[in-house]
Amino acid sequence: MVTNNAPRHIGVIGAGVIGVCTALALQRDGHRVTIVDRLPPGEGTSKGNAAIIAAAACEPVALPGILKKVPGMLMDPLGPLAIRWQYLPQIAPWLLKFVAASRPDRVEKLSIALRALSLQSLSSYKTLLKEAGLSDMLRELGWLSIYRTEKSFRSADDELALQRRRGVKMEILKRHELRQFEPTLAPDFEYGVLFPENAQVVNNFRLVQELARFFVQRGGRILQAEVTGFAMGPQGPTHIRTRDGEHAIDGVVVAGGAWSKPLTRMLGHSVPLDTERGYHVMLPDPGVMPRLPVHIADYGFVATPLEHGLRLAGTVELGGVKAPPNYARADILLTRGRTVFPGLRDGGRTNWMGHRPSVPDSVPVISGGRHPNCFFAYGHGHLGLTYGAITGRLIADLVAGRETGLDMAPYRVDRRW
Template identity: 40%
Template sequence: MNTAPEEIVVVGAGIIGICVAANLAEAGERVILYDRTGICEETSSGNAAALAFSDPLPLAHKGMLRKLPGWLMDPLGPLAIPPAYLPQLAPWLFRFLKAGNPKLFEAGLNAQAALMRLAESEWAGLAGRAGTAGMISSNGAIDLFESEAEFRGSLPGWDAREKLGIPFEHVAGSRLAELQPGLSPRFTHGTFQPTWKQVADPKLFGQAIWAYAEQQGARFERATIQALEPGGNGTTIRFKDGTTRLARRVVVAAGAWSHQLAAGLGDRIPLETERGYNTTLPPGAFDLKRQLTFVGHGFVVSPLTTGVRIGGAVELAGLKRPPNYARSKAMLEKARQFLPGLKTEGGREWMGYRPSLPDSLPVISPAKRPGIFYAFGHGHLGLTQAAATGRLIRDLLLAQTLPIDLQPFVANRF
């Protein structure tokens, strides 16, 4: 084992770990990033590419509780839970239902909104410094509704956004057709979010941010970490190959696997895995002007420089079950109906693991054991909130003044 402590170790090379490393390296810290595969190779590579700053509503408050029974009846619908996994999921699901309590709404909404405001400013800064601002577009996004009743069911959420000063525009008819030509006429209403942003391709964008972090002195090493063991001189890192290293400080940003390392440190964090599916079609599959969300069906269509990505939905099924690509095929078939001119040939299917906590807020906080910090559990918003998380973790490690209150994000809140 190395007896001299290593630099700050970041566990996980997804977009959260990348932004943590970039912020620390900018501050002059020696940083090494470990991941079992590579830079932005897993869940962060296949997301919808959105910087969803205008979407602060906790998942339990998005009308999901009302729709839940109907969705669960459809194994290929917006939300699926394999029956055999339900006993294991039950404690998390109980907490999720509890998070939908109206009394908790304002606290969760305000915490998420504060993190979103910070995320927007931090991404503007980091992307500018990294030279990646040209990889971000500002075309907005549209939520689409198939009836007056479905549209009216969404209004409480828009009212909450309005109170936070988030701009939006309810649209229909010619205005909706102007914002996105070629939509099926089944969509009668839409809501345009002008401040929604999109990255060109999430994998390429994350790797470009990492290239900047490397310029600042951060290093990467491919390795699988099995355990963290805090001690008087730092934290011993145990790798799968049997080797160990000593780190001064450690940041756990391993996405859906983070709670396993946290459990070994005495922190029981109820993280669950939302398995998301998508199909990426070749460039030119459809003239998509901006991201579209098919609200009643729980999936989105995203314009990337590398193609058209169709995906989303939620499968609460843990880390071990094999992928069920019938889910991505079902979304692709729906997209063909919703966008009649869509060319569905030549697509590439994918499945990733979103790390989700019951209250839809991430963990950004010190661990129970000294010298270890957590940055995980962002659910659908990892890319959106990554730059803010990197800034907050840097400030925590360097004992600097924090720009927002982190109490809603502490590890022991459960």
């Protein structure tokens, strides 16, 4: 491996949690860094997630048996999965790859790749937040998955077994223990699983904004502009093209979340990136507040206590990046939330929809590319906040030509999809 620590001017496309963490890691290595985004920092998908640093995460979304479960989920109008049928022809190739990724032997390998990132997710944030003076944004109380019935708990057997094989710590709580542990919950939940490794931030949007401010304080530049392409030289891109003009760079990192596919294609790679749209409902005065994040496994969403209220976030809608939000999906979160937290109040409620950048095998792209000065950091799906700091660190290592300490093959942009 050839190391190259010479300071360069690196353009990072995307000011979401991935782009900002990557820009900070590059800056720490002495590079001059410019972030380019059409939106202000954190205004993309990173604005409204469930704020969880899921250090225990290791399971891809497509698990064995997914194909059997999907029709039931789609038939249920309050279910966790929806599809915009007019989008089906466009997403069909992605869905085929998604189903292929659910084969047990592949899931085993994918979970190893995810766990390798997860194990460093929290420690990487601790380093970053300490440096930025933001350590008080982190809460380390774990998270609680809850199951309404014995049947729904048993249906998670294979997933929990996979997590145990990857060394994930967990503690099973039965109904009476659950009530003592989290008294805000409705009394009819049969089981809970506490994952002590997981953490949260108290405000995921403010986190990205504060990190971006820190980046600027340390001399970084943020340019608000739409990237339309690149000017190419013999070694790769020499300029980032925006609607307002061309900007000279020595290297580029594509961290454009769900919108990264066309930029990647311009740099010589084809990636099956699509989006799993998700929703949240923010309740500033909820009346009940769990003391730690609660994942309601039966309904596929998370309730997270934040510094400005309670957030119910989750669900998956396959519908691409262009279709307008369908806030009936957010109403479902509130309807379900009321059955979990009796007495939940919705005064001052706001809704939000965001685009998870999703690849079919759930393993993010963290990779160099065909040109020696191009790097890719996207496709983090349900785990983009979790993997923000570690992704930044890994991309900085790749740019410097340093050993990352991980086998990077599973994250490559040109892997077999």
